[in-house]
């Protein structure tokens with residue numbers, strides 16, 4: 482199967498799909514909305530599985546025409562990969578001393594002891610959330626890597642980083658920048674088993690037709706003790722509840738599954754992973770963009786202003802953080818033994 486070949490030729494077709502978690506077709510409508518990001522025609526529906534509560538877009542794009550949901554305007558597949566910059570200065574020092582990165586000599590244990598609180602603060606900055614603990618031989622696979630920005634950053638930081646993505650233009654851009662990118666998907670790709678120390682999915686799991694099948698295909702690729710890192714928009718976040726169909730994280734019809742904290746954890750566990758760690762991630766831009774979408778619906782000058790106010794977005798995102806209801810959360814999981 483090569484969805485990517487059909488990108489330009491086929492128009493989007495929709496079909497009813499069962500729940501990815503429990504297989505039930507019984508569902509209740511939750512909300513509907515247009516494609517606000519790329520402007521594809523039509524209206525799309527989100528439903529909740531009546532058996533298990535998982536939210537999904539239904540009907541959703543067929544696997545054969547899924548590529549049509551990503552027109553050329555879809556920004557993550559465009560642009561060029563900037564030449565990778567290795568971490569510098571204090572960030573590099575913190576990564577070497579507290580995250581096991583191979584790019585320098587660790588400091589003495591006394592220095593590390595006293596600098597620990599400061600380094601923890603530095604590494605908690607959401608800009609650095611992608612610098613996960615270095616492990617094993619540093620073999621990293623980024624699933625749904627797009628043009629490979631993250632792959633490039635991690636390769637520069639010392640990982641043996643590879644990416645996998647279906648979209649030919651994105652893969653070509655990544656390869657042009659000298660990155661190892663597989664043009665394929667999971668399940669489907671033949672990649673080495675018992676090989677990777679870390680597999681990452683940044684905004685990828687909500688895009689695949691069956692998150693369960695993707696996670697199950699990833700599991701054997703990891704070495705024993707290897708880790709999985711997942712970030713996706715969470716539909717039980719404060720902003721998702723507040724903005725409902727105008728929430729930026731909804732991204733219909735490209736987001737096929739709409740996870741909450743509970744349903745994401747459940748999906749990971751069902752695929753053979755045990756969640757070890759979670760971290761809330763503030764996304765002020767989600768708040769601004771959601772107000773922009775809301776302003777399109779209401780025509781309100783206040784909503785337009787809130788769409789531009791960075792202070793208001795920061796305030797909102799800090800409130801979400803205090804409530805543990807941020808737009809995104811990093812889940813780190815290991816294979817269950």
Ligand SMILES: [Zn+2]
Pocket residue numbers: 500501502503504505530531532533534535
């Ligand atoms: Zn279900």
